[in-house]
Amino acid sequence: MDVLVCPTVPEQLQEMASLFSNKWNFHHTVDALEGKHIAIRCPLSSGSHYYNYKGFHSILHLALVDVDYKFLYADVGTNGCSSDAGIFYAIPFREDLEVNTLGLPEPEPLPGDDTPVPFFLIGDDAFALRPWMMKPFLDHNMTRQDHIFNY
Template sequence: MSCPTTPDEWRAIAEEFSRRWNMPHAVGALDGKHVACKSPKNSGSQYYNYKGFFSIVLMGLVDAEYKFTWVDVGADGSASDAQIFNFSELKETIENGTIGFPRAEPLPNDDKDMPFFILGDDAFALRTYMMKPFSHRNKTVEERIFKYRISRGRRIAENAFGILANRFQVLLTTVQQDPETIRLIVQTCVCLHNLMRIRYPCLQNAVLDQEDDNHQVINGAWRNGLNMQDVDNVTGPNRATRAAKSQRENLKHYFNSSAGSVPWQDNMI
């Protein structure tokens, strides 16, 4: 697993997101999943998450082809996704500019520069490099379409975790090893997952979410049975920046314009 470090590498991922998922300028989908473990000795509630079991967290950034480009493995189960990301090397390198994201450039068929960004959910703070749906109730039609488009791209991360867990079913159990050993097991599974996606990209695609001819989602097999412990994200005091709010508004208008809309989106809300 090698995290991209140059604008060309990130742009290649963004082009694949645009081609396959109609999500231009997205360089990855970010999500976190809990791997259940036994209670480590003398750890108290350190690994105990709010869903009621002990776990370590796998947080991953996933490209448009279900491969992991970056992971953080082994955070205590009591930590939230936002806490893990806020203290991660990924966030640090994004904010100091060393990760190599491309410079802002216009979206297809548009003339306004738009930064490249990660797709996240409400657990993360809205930033120019992190786009997520509107969280308030009573959304407008435009806001619901924006949510659909963002969620469609972000579903890639959920499916990548589904493939991973169904391929390496130790992740479906309560792992009995100590946390450091579990970290090595999970890291190994992720690397082997990437290798399999490169060499046999169609293998296990049957477990993925699919879209019918009308783009309605057909749940993948991984959702119907046991899977890695899904944890509802807890929202926190993640304050959005003014620039990020403006960017989200521009992206919302783009998705609702002739330049950026897709023919079926009105039927999805």
């Protein structure tokens, strides 16, 4: 039986970052975080509790995955009116990132540079930009370099 196990020591997370670098050319990434609305029929007497911003009733699935899309953490079943970020900021894992007790490796330079850069998770624009969370540039007023980064 497989069990979801998040790496929690710098050496394991450094290895995860190496895999992201080699496979996706995205350096210092240790995991990816994303939420997905799963459509459901409106439960009786639930009002708007499960109604999401996309215009349908749902439950949310929030997942942290590795470089090969294997689940490391999952939260399933939160009511659809919640947000990805709202779920993420309520779990203890996020607090470990905030107070730097998760075990992220010490910042080090990216290839070809000498400025130390932190290791981080990647997420979409639902999440706040933090030293431990990288996200894409917003779609409006992007430069060519911003488009390349998002790609």
